[in-house]
Amino acid sequence: MASPDKDLVPVLDKDGVRLTVDDAIATVTLTNPAKRNAQSPALWRALTEAGRQLPGSVRVVVLRAEGKSFSAGLDRQAFTPEGFDGEPSFIDLARGSDAELDATIAEYQEAFTWWRRSDIVSVAAVQGHAIGAGFQLALACDLRVVADDVQFAMRETSLGLVPDLTGTHPLVGLVGYARALEICVTGRFVTAEEAVNTGLANVAVPVGQLDDTVRDLASAVLAAPRDAVIETKALLRGAQDRTYEDQRGAERQAQARRLRDLAGVGD
Template sequence: MPDDTILLARDGIRLALDGTGAVATITLCNPAKRNAQTPALWQALTEAGRLLPGTVRVAVLRAEGPSFSAGLDRQAFTPEGFDGGPSFLALGRGDAAELDATIAAYQQAFTWWRRTDLITVAAVQGHAIGAGFQLALACDLRVCADDVQFAMRETSLGLVPDLTGTKPLAELVGYARALEICVTGRVVHAEEAERTGLANAVVPAAELDAAVADLTAALLGPPRDAVNETKALLRTALTHTEPEQYAAERAAQGRRLRDLAGAAE
Protein backbone atom coordinates (compact mmCIF):
# COMPACT_ATOMS: atom_id res chain seq x y z
CA MET A 1 0.00 0.00 0.00
CA PRO A 2 1.36 3.49 -0.81
CA ASP A 3 2.57 5.66 2.04
CA ASP A 4 0.29 8.26 3.59
CA THR A 5 0.16 11.65 1.86
CA ILE A 6 0.47 14.76 4.02
CA LEU A 7 -2.12 17.32 2.88
CA LEU A 8 -1.62 19.89 5.65
CA ALA A 9 0.86 20.44 8.47
CA ARG A 10 0.66 23.68 10.43
CA ASP A 11 -0.31 25.31 13.72
CA GLY A 12 -0.31 22.13 15.75
CA ILE A 13 -2.13 19.77 13.40
CA ARG A 14 -1.25 17.37 10.60
CA LEU A 15 -3.67 16.01 8.00
CA ALA A 16 -2.67 12.80 6.22
CA LEU A 17 -4.49 10.70 3.63
CA ASP A 18 -3.92 6.95 3.50
CA GLY A 19 -2.89 5.15 0.33
CA THR A 20 -6.46 4.11 -0.48
CA GLY A 21 -7.82 7.64 -0.24
CA ALA A 22 -10.62 6.39 2.02
CA VAL A 23 -9.15 7.28 5.44
CA ALA A 24 -7.91 10.68 6.58
CA THR A 25 -6.04 11.11 9.87
CA ILE A 26 -5.96 14.48 11.60
CA THR A 27 -3.31 14.53 14.31
CA LEU A 28 -2.91 17.09 17.09
CA CYS A 29 0.87 17.33 17.12
CA ASN A 30 2.01 19.72 19.83
CA PRO A 31 2.58 17.30 22.71
CA ALA A 32 5.02 19.66 24.46
CA LYS A 33 2.00 21.89 25.26
CA ARG A 34 -0.35 18.91 25.74
CA ASN A 35 -1.99 19.88 22.45
CA ALA A 36 -3.43 23.08 23.88
CA GLN A 37 -5.75 24.80 21.45
CA THR A 38 -5.46 28.23 19.86
CA PRO A 39 -7.40 30.19 17.24
CA ALA A 40 -4.66 29.31 14.75
CA LEU A 41 -5.18 25.60 15.45
CA TRP A 42 -8.93 26.05 14.95
CA GLN A 43 -8.29 27.74 11.61
CA ALA A 44 -6.08 24.82 10.60
CA LEU A 45 -8.75 22.31 11.63
CA THR A 46 -11.32 24.19 9.57
CA GLU A 47 -8.97 24.11 6.59
CA ALA A 48 -8.41 20.38 7.12
CA GLY A 49 -12.13 19.79 6.75
CA ARG A 50 -12.18 21.74 3.51
CA LEU A 51 -9.19 19.85 2.14
CA LEU A 52 -10.66 16.37 2.58
CA PRO A 53 -10.99 14.71 -0.84
CA GLY A 54 -14.35 13.27 -1.78
CA THR A 55 -12.87 9.78 -1.55
CA VAL A 56 -12.60 9.99 2.25
CA ARG A 57 -15.09 7.81 4.10
CA VAL A 58 -13.58 7.85 7.61
CA ALA A 59 -11.72 10.69 9.33
CA VAL A 60 -9.72 9.76 12.43
CA LEU A 61 -8.78 12.40 14.99
CA ARG A 62 -5.82 11.48 17.18
CA ALA A 63 -3.18 13.23 19.27
CA GLU A 64 0.51 12.82 19.97
CA GLY A 65 1.81 12.56 23.51
CA PRO A 66 0.14 11.56 26.78
CA SER A 67 -2.76 14.03 26.49
CA PHE A 68 -5.39 14.32 23.78
CA SER A 69 -5.80 18.05 24.45
CA ALA A 70 -5.51 20.02 27.66
CA GLY A 71 -7.96 22.58 26.30
CA LEU A 72 -7.59 26.24 25.48
CA ASP A 73 -4.11 27.73 25.62
CA ARG A 74 -4.32 30.14 28.57
CA GLN A 75 -2.35 32.71 26.58
CA ALA A 76 -5.75 33.64 25.16
CA PHE A 77 -6.48 35.46 28.42
CA THR A 78 -3.26 37.46 28.58
CA PRO A 79 -3.33 41.11 27.46
CA GLU A 80 -1.09 40.37 24.48
CA GLY A 81 -3.07 37.34 23.29
CA PHE A 82 -1.64 35.37 20.37
CA ASP A 83 0.54 36.55 17.51
CA GLY A 84 -1.70 37.71 14.68
CA GLY A 85 -4.88 37.87 16.77
CA PRO A 86 -6.48 39.72 19.67
CA SER A 87 -6.64 38.36 23.19
CA PHE A 88 -9.99 37.04 24.37
CA LEU A 89 -10.10 39.92 26.83
CA ALA A 90 -9.86 42.38 23.93
CA LEU A 91 -12.62 40.52 22.11
CA GLY A 92 -14.81 40.83 25.19
CA ARG A 93 -14.35 44.59 25.19
CA GLY A 94 -15.14 44.92 21.49
CA ASP A 95 -18.21 45.06 19.29
CA ALA A 96 -20.85 42.42 20.06
CA ALA A 97 -21.46 41.53 16.42
CA GLU A 98 -17.73 41.10 15.82
CA LEU A 99 -17.44 38.89 18.90
CA ASP A 100 -20.32 36.71 17.71
CA ALA A 101 -18.76 36.37 14.24
CA THR A 102 -15.38 35.48 15.75
CA ILE A 103 -16.84 32.70 17.91
CA ALA A 104 -18.85 31.43 14.92
CA ALA A 105 -15.59 31.17 12.96
CA TYR A 106 -13.97 29.23 15.81
CA GLN A 107 -16.94 26.84 15.88
CA GLN A 108 -16.35 25.85 12.24
CA ALA A 109 -13.37 23.80 13.41
CA PHE A 110 -15.81 21.65 15.42
CA THR A 111 -18.84 21.37 13.09
CA TRP A 112 -17.54 19.70 9.93
CA TRP A 113 -16.90 16.42 11.79
CA ARG A 114 -20.69 15.84 11.78
CA ARG A 115 -21.00 15.87 7.98
CA THR A 116 -23.09 13.00 6.67
CA ASP A 117 -20.69 12.04 3.87
CA LEU A 118 -18.14 10.55 6.28
CA ILE A 119 -17.82 9.02 9.74
CA THR A 120 -15.46 10.61 12.22
CA VAL A 121 -13.65 8.77 15.02
CA ALA A 122 -11.74 10.34 17.91
CA ALA A 123 -8.93 8.35 19.51
CA VAL A 124 -8.70 9.88 22.97
CA GLN A 125 -6.01 9.33 25.60
CA GLY A 126 -5.13 11.15 28.79
CA HIS A 127 -6.59 14.61 29.34
CA ALA A 128 -9.42 15.89 27.14
CA ILE A 129 -10.26 19.13 28.91
CA GLY A 130 -12.59 21.95 27.88
CA ALA A 131 -11.99 22.59 24.20
CA GLY A 132 -10.33 19.16 24.06
CA PHE A 133 -13.48 17.52 25.44
CA GLN A 134 -15.58 19.44 22.92
CA LEU A 135 -13.33 18.39 20.04
CA ALA A 136 -13.76 14.75 21.01
CA LEU A 137 -17.53 15.33 21.23
CA ALA A 138 -17.49 16.78 17.72
CA CYS A 139 -16.74 13.33 16.31
CA ASP A 140 -19.35 10.66 15.68
CA LEU A 141 -17.51 7.99 17.68
CA ARG A 142 -14.93 7.96 20.47
CA VAL A 143 -12.48 5.17 21.26
CA CYS A 144 -10.75 5.93 24.54
CA ALA A 145 -7.67 4.74 26.36
CA ASP A 146 -8.22 3.55 29.91
CA ASP A 147 -6.38 6.62 31.22
CA VAL A 148 -8.80 9.11 29.61
CA GLN A 149 -9.94 12.08 31.69
CA PHE A 150 -12.76 14.19 30.28
CA ALA A 151 -13.68 17.49 31.94
CA MET A 152 -15.46 20.75 31.13
CA ARG A 153 -13.66 23.53 32.99
CA GLU A 154 -15.16 26.58 31.27
CA THR A 155 -17.50 27.54 34.11
CA SER A 156 -14.58 27.69 36.56
CA LEU A 157 -13.17 30.44 34.33
CA GLY A 158 -16.49 32.30 34.26
CA LEU A 159 -17.21 31.03 30.74
CA VAL A 160 -19.47 28.48 29.04
CA PRO A 161 -18.68 25.62 26.62
CA ASP A 162 -19.16 27.40 23.29
CA LEU A 163 -17.37 25.16 20.80
CA THR A 164 -20.49 23.14 19.90
CA GLY A 165 -20.05 20.60 22.70
CA THR A 166 -23.22 21.20 24.74
CA LYS A 167 -25.64 19.50 22.33
CA PRO A 168 -23.72 16.23 21.80
CA LEU A 169 -22.89 16.01 25.50
CA ALA A 170 -26.55 16.36 26.51
CA GLU A 171 -27.60 13.89 23.80
CA LEU A 172 -25.08 11.31 24.97
CA VAL A 173 -25.44 11.47 28.75
CA GLY A 174 -28.74 13.31 29.32
CA TYR A 175 -29.47 16.84 30.52
CA ALA A 176 -28.98 16.32 34.26
CA ARG A 177 -25.62 14.57 34.00
CA ALA A 178 -24.41 17.02 31.34
CA LEU A 179 -25.33 19.96 33.58
CA GLU A 180 -23.54 18.41 36.56
CA ILE A 181 -20.40 17.63 34.50
CA CYS A 182 -20.22 21.16 33.08
CA VAL A 183 -20.98 23.10 36.25
CA THR A 184 -18.80 21.12 38.64
CA GLY A 185 -15.92 20.69 36.17
CA ARG A 186 -15.25 17.25 37.58
CA VAL A 187 -13.31 14.54 35.78
CA VAL A 188 -15.12 11.78 33.90
CA HIS A 189 -12.90 8.70 33.91
CA ALA A 190 -12.89 5.80 31.47
CA GLU A 191 -15.39 3.55 33.25
CA GLU A 192 -18.04 6.27 33.47
CA ALA A 193 -17.33 7.42 29.92
CA GLU A 194 -18.05 3.95 28.59
CA ARG A 195 -21.05 3.37 30.84
CA THR A 196 -22.74 6.66 29.91
CA GLY A 197 -22.05 6.48 26.18
CA LEU A 198 -19.31 9.09 25.96
CA ALA A 199 -16.94 6.33 24.85
CA ASN A 200 -17.91 3.69 22.31
CA ALA A 201 -15.06 1.57 23.61
CA VAL A 202 -12.31 1.75 26.24
CA VAL A 203 -9.06 -0.11 25.71
CA PRO A 204 -5.60 -0.17 27.32
CA ALA A 205 -3.58 2.82 26.16
CA ALA A 206 -1.11 0.60 24.30
CA GLU A 207 -3.98 -0.83 22.23
CA LEU A 208 -5.65 2.46 21.27
CA ASP A 209 -4.25 2.72 17.73
CA ALA A 210 -5.05 -0.92 16.97
CA ALA A 211 -8.61 -0.56 18.26
CA VAL A 212 -9.17 2.50 16.10
CA ALA A 213 -7.74 0.70 13.08
CA ASP A 214 -10.12 -2.23 13.66
CA LEU A 215 -13.11 0.09 13.98
CA THR A 216 -12.10 2.00 10.86
CA ALA A 217 -11.90 -1.24 8.87
CA ALA A 218 -15.39 -2.21 10.08
CA LEU A 219 -16.79 1.20 9.13
CA LEU A 220 -15.40 0.83 5.61
CA GLY A 221 -17.12 -2.54 5.14
CA PRO A 222 -20.69 -1.59 4.10
CA PRO A 223 -21.45 0.35 0.87
CA ARG A 224 -20.77 4.04 1.30
CA ASP A 225 -24.21 5.31 0.26
CA ALA A 226 -25.96 3.06 2.77
CA VAL A 227 -23.65 4.27 5.54
CA ASN A 228 -24.18 7.94 4.67
CA GLU A 229 -27.97 7.55 4.49
CA THR A 230 -27.99 5.76 7.85
CA LYS A 231 -25.91 8.48 9.50
CA ALA A 232 -28.25 11.14 8.14
CA LEU A 233 -31.28 9.28 9.51
CA LEU A 234 -29.77 8.88 12.96
CA ARG A 235 -28.79 12.54 13.12
CA THR A 236 -32.43 13.58 12.70
CA ALA A 237 -33.92 10.83 14.87
CA LEU A 238 -33.96 12.87 18.09
CA THR A 239 -35.36 16.05 16.56
CA HIS A 240 -37.92 14.74 14.05
CA THR A 241 -41.42 13.82 15.05
CA GLU A 242 -42.24 10.16 14.52
CA PRO A 243 -44.11 10.82 11.23
CA GLU A 244 -41.20 12.98 10.01
CA GLN A 245 -38.68 10.29 10.83
CA TYR A 246 -40.75 7.54 9.27
CA ALA A 247 -41.05 9.61 6.10
CA ALA A 248 -37.29 10.20 6.07
CA GLU A 249 -36.69 6.45 6.41
CA ARG A 250 -39.04 5.72 3.51
CA ALA A 251 -37.36 8.30 1.31
CA ALA A 252 -33.88 7.03 2.12
CA GLN A 253 -34.86 3.42 1.51
CA GLY A 254 -36.48 4.40 -1.76
CA ARG A 255 -33.21 5.93 -2.91
CA ARG A 256 -31.30 2.83 -1.88
CA LEU A 257 -33.69 0.43 -3.63
CA ARG A 258 -33.67 2.49 -6.81
CA ASP A 259 -29.87 2.51 -6.80
CA LEU A 260 -29.71 -1.24 -6.22
CA ALA A 261 -32.26 -1.90 -8.96
CA GLY A 262 -30.37 0.30 -11.37
CA ALA A 263 -27.10 -1.48 -10.61
CA ALA A 264 -28.75 -4.85 -11.26
CA GLU A 265 -29.95 -3.93 -14.75
Protein backbone atom coordinates in the same frame (compact mmCIF):
# COMPACT_ATOMS: atom_id res chain seq x y z
CA MET B 1 1.79 7.79 21.19
CA ALA B 2 3.60 6.75 18.02
CA SER B 3 2.07 8.15 14.86
CA PRO B 4 0.50 5.54 12.55
CA ASP B 5 0.58 8.02 9.65
CA LYS B 6 4.23 9.07 9.87
CA ASP B 7 5.15 7.44 6.54
CA LEU B 8 2.40 9.23 4.61
CA VAL B 9 2.97 12.55 2.87
CA PRO B 10 0.92 15.17 4.74
CA VAL B 11 -1.81 17.01 2.88
CA LEU B 12 -1.56 19.66 5.61
CA ASP B 13 1.00 20.15 8.39
CA LYS B 14 0.79 23.47 10.22
CA ASP B 15 0.03 25.10 13.57
CA GLY B 16 -0.11 21.83 15.47
CA VAL B 17 -2.31 19.97 12.98
CA ARG B 18 -1.31 17.31 10.46
CA LEU B 19 -3.66 15.79 7.87
CA THR B 20 -2.74 12.61 6.03
CA VAL B 21 -4.86 10.56 3.65
CA ASP B 22 -4.59 6.84 2.99
CA ASP B 23 -7.23 6.02 0.38
CA ALA B 24 -10.62 6.16 2.15
CA ILE B 25 -9.20 6.99 5.60
CA ALA B 26 -7.96 10.44 6.58
CA THR B 27 -6.11 11.05 9.83
CA VAL B 28 -6.02 14.40 11.58
CA THR B 29 -3.32 14.46 14.24
CA LEU B 30 -2.69 17.08 16.91
CA THR B 31 1.09 17.44 16.88
CA ASN B 32 2.16 19.56 19.83
CA PRO B 33 2.62 17.05 22.67
CA ALA B 34 5.10 19.34 24.47
CA LYS B 35 2.16 21.64 25.26
CA ARG B 36 -0.28 18.73 25.69
CA ASN B 37 -1.85 19.78 22.38
CA ALA B 38 -3.22 22.99 23.85
CA GLN B 39 -5.47 24.82 21.41
CA SER B 40 -5.32 28.28 19.86
CA PRO B 41 -7.09 30.21 17.09
CA ALA B 42 -4.28 29.23 14.72
CA LEU B 43 -4.86 25.54 15.49
CA TRP B 44 -8.61 26.00 14.97
CA ARG B 45 -8.01 27.57 11.56
CA ALA B 46 -5.75 24.65 10.66
CA LEU B 47 -8.47 22.19 11.70
CA THR B 48 -10.98 24.07 9.54
CA GLU B 49 -8.55 23.95 6.62
CA ALA B 50 -8.06 20.21 7.14
CA GLY B 51 -11.78 19.69 6.72
CA ARG B 52 -11.82 21.71 3.52
CA GLN B 53 -8.91 19.72 2.06
CA LEU B 54 -10.44 16.28 2.51
CA PRO B 55 -10.49 14.45 -0.84
CA GLY B 56 -13.84 13.12 -2.00
CA SER B 57 -12.55 9.55 -1.61
CA VAL B 58 -12.42 9.84 2.18
CA ARG B 59 -15.11 7.98 4.10
CA VAL B 60 -13.62 7.84 7.61
CA VAL B 61 -11.73 10.59 9.42
CA VAL B 62 -9.70 9.64 12.47
CA LEU B 63 -8.84 12.36 14.98
CA ARG B 64 -5.89 11.55 17.21
CA ALA B 65 -3.13 13.27 19.15
CA GLU B 66 0.55 12.74 19.78
CA GLY B 67 1.81 12.41 23.33
CA LYS B 68 0.19 11.48 26.62
CA SER B 69 -2.72 13.93 26.38
CA PHE B 70 -5.33 14.30 23.67
CA SER B 71 -5.69 18.03 24.38
CA ALA B 72 -5.39 20.00 27.60
CA GLY B 73 -7.81 22.58 26.21
CA LEU B 74 -7.35 26.21 25.38
CA ASP B 75 -3.77 27.46 25.64
CA ARG B 76 -3.56 29.53 28.83
CA GLN B 77 -1.91 32.30 26.85
CA ALA B 78 -5.41 33.16 25.69
CA PHE B 79 -6.19 34.38 29.20
CA THR B 80 -3.30 36.86 29.34
CA PRO B 81 -3.83 40.55 28.44
CA GLU B 82 -1.58 40.09 25.40
CA GLY B 83 -3.22 36.94 24.10
CA PHE B 84 -1.61 35.28 21.08
CA ASP B 85 0.64 37.15 18.67
CA GLY B 86 -1.42 38.58 15.85
CA GLU B 87 -4.70 37.54 17.46
CA PRO B 88 -7.24 39.61 19.40
CA SER B 89 -7.05 38.93 23.13
CA PHE B 90 -10.16 37.99 25.09
CA ILE B 91 -10.22 41.54 26.37
CA ASP B 92 -10.10 42.88 22.80
CA LEU B 93 -12.95 40.56 21.83
CA ALA B 94 -15.04 41.68 24.77
CA ARG B 95 -14.57 45.32 23.79
CA GLY B 96 -15.70 44.73 20.20
CA SER B 97 -19.21 45.03 18.86
CA ASP B 98 -21.78 42.26 19.30
CA ALA B 99 -21.51 41.43 15.60
CA GLU B 100 -17.71 41.23 15.70
CA LEU B 101 -17.70 39.05 18.79
CA ASP B 102 -20.33 36.73 17.34
CA ALA B 103 -18.43 36.44 14.03
CA THR B 104 -15.17 35.62 15.79
CA ILE B 105 -16.68 32.86 17.91
CA ALA B 106 -18.48 31.49 14.84
CA GLU B 107 -15.12 31.33 13.03
CA TYR B 108 -13.61 29.40 15.93
CA GLN B 109 -16.57 26.99 15.91
CA GLU B 110 -15.95 26.03 12.28
CA ALA B 111 -13.06 23.85 13.41
CA PHE B 112 -15.56 21.74 15.36
CA THR B 113 -18.45 21.46 12.89
CA TRP B 114 -17.24 19.67 9.78
CA TRP B 115 -16.69 16.38 11.63
CA ARG B 116 -20.48 15.91 11.55
CA ARG B 117 -20.71 15.95 7.75
CA SER B 118 -23.03 13.24 6.42
CA ASP B 119 -20.50 11.92 3.88
CA ILE B 120 -17.92 10.90 6.49
CA VAL B 121 -17.80 9.02 9.77
CA SER B 122 -15.44 10.69 12.25
CA VAL B 123 -13.73 8.77 15.05
CA ALA B 124 -11.85 10.40 17.91
CA ALA B 125 -9.03 8.38 19.52
CA VAL B 126 -8.70 9.95 22.95
CA GLN B 127 -6.01 9.34 25.56
CA GLY B 128 -5.04 11.16 28.73
CA HIS B 129 -6.51 14.59 29.33
CA ALA B 130 -9.29 15.94 27.10
CA ILE B 131 -10.20 19.17 28.84
CA GLY B 132 -12.43 22.05 27.79
CA ALA B 133 -11.81 22.66 24.10
CA GLY B 134 -10.19 19.20 23.99
CA PHE B 135 -13.35 17.62 25.37
CA GLN B 136 -15.43 19.55 22.85
CA LEU B 137 -13.20 18.47 19.97
CA ALA B 138 -13.71 14.83 20.93
CA LEU B 139 -17.46 15.51 21.17
CA ALA B 140 -17.41 16.94 17.64
CA CYS B 141 -16.76 13.46 16.24
CA ASP B 142 -19.38 10.79 15.57
CA LEU B 143 -17.63 8.10 17.61
CA ARG B 144 -15.13 8.08 20.46
CA VAL B 145 -12.66 5.33 21.31
CA VAL B 146 -10.86 6.11 24.56
CA ALA B 147 -7.81 4.83 26.35
CA ASP B 148 -8.30 3.56 29.87
CA ASP B 149 -6.35 6.58 31.19
CA VAL B 150 -8.70 9.15 29.63
CA GLN B 151 -9.91 12.08 31.72
CA PHE B 152 -12.61 14.28 30.23
CA ALA B 153 -13.46 17.58 31.89
CA MET B 154 -15.44 20.67 30.90
CA ARG B 155 -13.72 23.51 32.74
CA GLU B 156 -15.19 26.56 31.00
CA THR B 157 -17.89 27.24 33.59
CA SER B 158 -15.30 27.08 36.38
CA LEU B 159 -13.46 29.91 34.58
CA GLY B 160 -16.58 32.06 34.34
CA LEU B 161 -17.20 31.09 30.71
CA VAL B 162 -19.42 28.58 28.91
CA PRO B 163 -18.58 25.72 26.52
CA ASP B 164 -18.97 27.50 23.17
CA LEU B 165 -17.17 25.25 20.68
CA THR B 166 -20.27 23.20 19.78
CA GLY B 167 -19.84 20.71 22.62
CA THR B 168 -23.08 21.28 24.54
CA HIS B 169 -25.45 19.76 21.96
CA PRO B 170 -23.68 16.40 21.58
CA LEU B 171 -22.94 16.20 25.32
CA VAL B 172 -26.63 16.49 26.23
CA GLY B 173 -27.53 14.06 23.44
CA LEU B 174 -25.07 11.49 24.73
CA VAL B 175 -25.45 11.65 28.51
CA GLY B 176 -28.70 13.57 29.08
CA TYR B 177 -29.40 17.04 30.45
CA ALA B 178 -28.89 16.40 34.17
CA ARG B 179 -25.54 14.66 33.84
CA ALA B 180 -24.34 17.13 31.22
CA LEU B 181 -25.20 20.04 33.52
CA GLU B 182 -23.42 18.40 36.45
CA ILE B 183 -20.31 17.68 34.38
CA CYS B 184 -20.14 21.25 33.10
CA VAL B 185 -20.85 23.19 36.30
CA THR B 186 -18.58 21.07 38.52
CA GLY B 187 -15.73 20.74 36.04
CA ARG B 188 -15.00 17.27 37.40
CA PHE B 189 -13.16 14.53 35.56
CA VAL B 190 -15.04 11.81 33.68
CA THR B 191 -13.08 8.56 33.58
CA ALA B 192 -13.02 5.91 30.87
CA GLU B 193 -15.39 3.64 32.79
CA GLU B 194 -18.00 6.36 33.25
CA ALA B 195 -17.57 7.52 29.65
CA VAL B 196 -18.43 4.06 28.35
CA ASN B 197 -21.23 3.47 30.85
CA THR B 198 -22.97 6.75 29.98
CA GLY B 199 -22.54 6.47 26.20
CA LEU B 200 -19.97 9.24 26.01
CA ALA B 201 -17.46 6.74 24.59
CA ASN B 202 -18.06 3.68 22.43
CA VAL B 203 -15.29 1.59 23.96
CA ALA B 204 -12.29 1.90 26.28
CA VAL B 205 -9.05 0.02 25.70
CA PRO B 206 -5.50 0.03 27.10
CA VAL B 207 -3.61 3.03 25.72
CA GLY B 208 -1.27 0.78 23.74
CA GLN B 209 -4.24 -0.66 21.84
CA LEU B 210 -5.90 2.66 21.01
CA ASP B 211 -4.65 3.16 17.44
CA ASP B 212 -5.20 -0.50 16.48
CA THR B 213 -8.74 -0.44 17.87
CA VAL B 214 -9.58 2.71 15.92
CA ARG B 215 -8.07 1.19 12.78
CA ASP B 216 -10.27 -1.90 13.20
CA LEU B 217 -13.33 0.28 13.71
CA ALA B 218 -12.54 2.30 10.58
CA SER B 219 -12.20 -0.92 8.59
CA ALA B 220 -15.58 -2.11 9.86
CA VAL B 221 -17.20 1.17 8.78
CA LEU B 222 -15.62 0.85 5.34
CA ALA B 223 -17.04 -2.65 4.94
CA ALA B 224 -20.55 -1.22 4.52
CA PRO B 225 -21.57 0.45 1.22
CA ARG B 226 -20.87 4.18 1.34
CA ASP B 227 -24.32 5.40 0.34
CA ALA B 228 -26.00 3.19 2.93
CA VAL B 229 -23.72 4.60 5.64
CA ILE B 230 -24.49 8.16 4.53
CA GLU B 231 -28.24 7.57 4.60
CA THR B 232 -28.08 5.81 7.97
CA LYS B 233 -26.00 8.58 9.53
CA ALA B 234 -28.44 11.21 8.28
CA LEU B 235 -31.39 9.25 9.68
CA LEU B 236 -29.83 8.86 13.11
CA ARG B 237 -28.52 12.41 13.38
CA GLY B 238 -31.92 13.84 12.57
CA ALA B 239 -33.91 11.49 14.78
CA GLN B 240 -33.81 13.69 17.90
CA ASP B 241 -35.32 16.62 16.03
CA ARG B 242 -38.12 14.64 14.35
CA THR B 243 -41.35 13.30 15.74
CA TYR B 244 -41.86 9.56 15.66
CA GLU B 245 -44.11 9.87 12.62
CA ASP B 246 -41.65 12.18 10.84
CA GLN B 247 -38.86 9.69 11.51
CA ARG B 248 -40.98 6.89 10.04
CA GLY B 249 -41.40 8.99 6.92
CA ALA B 250 -37.70 9.76 6.74
CA GLU B 251 -36.92 6.05 6.97
CA ARG B 252 -39.32 5.26 4.13
CA GLN B 253 -37.82 7.96 1.90
CA ALA B 254 -34.25 6.86 2.62
CA GLN B 255 -35.08 3.22 1.98
CA ALA B 256 -36.81 4.08 -1.28
CA ARG B 257 -33.65 5.84 -2.45
CA ARG B 258 -31.53 2.84 -1.49
CA LEU B 259 -33.82 0.31 -3.19
CA ARG B 260 -33.95 2.34 -6.40
CA ASP B 261 -30.19 2.76 -6.36
CA LEU B 262 -29.57 -0.96 -5.81
CA ALA B 263 -32.08 -1.83 -8.53
CA GLY B 264 -30.56 0.68 -10.93
CA VAL B 265 -33.86 2.51 -11.22
CA GLY B 266 -33.69 6.30 -11.68
CA ASP B 267 -35.92 8.79 -9.89
